[in-house]
Amino acid sequence: DAGVTQSPTHLIKTRGQHVTLRCSPISGHKSVSWYQQVLGQGPQFIFQYYEKEERGRGNFPDRFSARQFPNYSSELNVNALLLGDSALYLCASSLRSAREQYFGPGTRLTVT
Amino acid sequence: RKEVEQDPGPFNVPEGATVAFNCTYSNSASQSFFWYRQDCRKEPKLLMSVYSSGNEDGRFTAQLNRASQYISLLIRDSKLSDSATYLCVVNFISNYQLIWGAGTKLIIKP
Numbered sequence: 424d425a426g427v428t429q430s431p432t433h434l435i436k437t438r439g440q441h442v443t444l445r446c447s448p449i450s451g452h453k454s455v456s457w458y459q460q461v462l463g464q465g466p467q468f469i470f471q472y473y474e475k476e477e478r479g480r481g482n483f484p485d486r487f488s489a490r491q492f493p494n495y496s497s498e499l500n501v502n503a504l505l506l507g508d509s510a511l512y513l514c515a516s517s518l519r520s521a522r523e524q525y526f527g528p529g530t531r532l533t534v535t
Numbered sequence: 536r537k538e539v540e541q542d543p544g545p546f547n548v549p550e551g552a553t554v555a556f557n558c559t560y561s562n563s564a565s566q567s568f569f570w571y572r573q574d575c576r577k578e579p580k581l582l583m584s585v586y587s588s589g590n591e592d593g594r595f596t597a598q599l600n601r602a603s604q605y606i607s608l609l610i611r612d613s614k615l616s617d618s619a620t621y622l623c624v625v626n627f628i629s630n631y632q633l634i635w636g637a638g639t640k641l642i643i644k645p
Contacts, residue, residue: 456633465539465622465635466579479632513578523569524633526578 425450427516427527435533436504444499444530448516454478455497456524457489458513466513472497473519501532509534538562539625541636549644552613556639558623559605567626568599568606572619573638579622582608610641618643 428447436442448455454473458466468481472491486502495516501508511531515524540559548554560568568585583590585597585606596609606625610617620638627634 458635463637465637468632468634471632481632511576522567523581523584525581529578 427514427525429512429514429527429530431530432528433531433533435535437535438504438506440504440534442501442504442532444501444512444514444532445496446499446514446516446527447496448514449525452516452518452525453495454517454519454522455491455495456515456517457497457499458515459483460511460513460529461509469499504534506534508532537636538627538634539623539636541621541623541639543637543639545640545642547642547644548613550613550615553609553611554613554641555607555609556621556623556641557605557607558625558636558639559603560623560625560634561604562625562627563601563604565604565625565627567633568597569624569633570595570597570606570608571622571624573622574619582621613641613643615643615645617641 430445456471457469460466470489471479475491489499491497511529513529514527517524538561570582571579572582573579589598594611598607620640622638623636625634
């Protein structure tokens with residue numbers, strides 16, 4: 424079975440631009456979570472979706488938004504990019520909320 | 536105080552030795568606990584869940600101490616391939632979030 428997939432793997436954007444990151448969960452998993460990870464830190468929770476509804480939101484500005492589609496795939500959108508948004512963005516899927524999560528390879532975003 | 540705290544290390548350990556990490560959490564209502572490992576510039580990978588009675592998976596043993604609010608990971612007969620960052624993860628019962636520690640870096644030396 425395919426694991427969690429994310430696209431793109433790498434992305435370079437300039438300040439002020441918009442970015443959309445995509446994630447497909449493991450087949451049968453209904454929960455998707457998004458994390459931001461900067462070097463030397465653990466993943467920081469951004470959003471969690473379960474059955475297409477937002478279940479949780481971390482301490483991120485409104486520039487960050489996400490959604491989950493009927494096939495359980497998900498998008499993370501970031502508007503008005505700042506230099507500080509440069510990070511590895513990880514998507515994780517799980518059967519249901521707050522259980523074991525399985526991560527995709529991440530999207531490495533660089534904002535210049 | 537951080538919700539989940541780990542010693543960042545690095546722990547420099549000779550091959551074949553036993554090493555243990557602790558992770559403390561602040562919310563006594565926490566329900567689920569996990570250990571992940573993360574290799575440099577890779578995604579975290581689930582190592583093991585942590586059960587109340589403690590659990591073992593090969594060379595790895597995880598323990599939960601609810602009274603003192605910490606979980607531990609013990610690695611026996613360490614291998615060079617065990618070199619990684621080990622992340623502690625806790626679920627707080629009040630929401631659906633998993634709260635991550637910053638990780639403990641382990642370096643196994645030949």
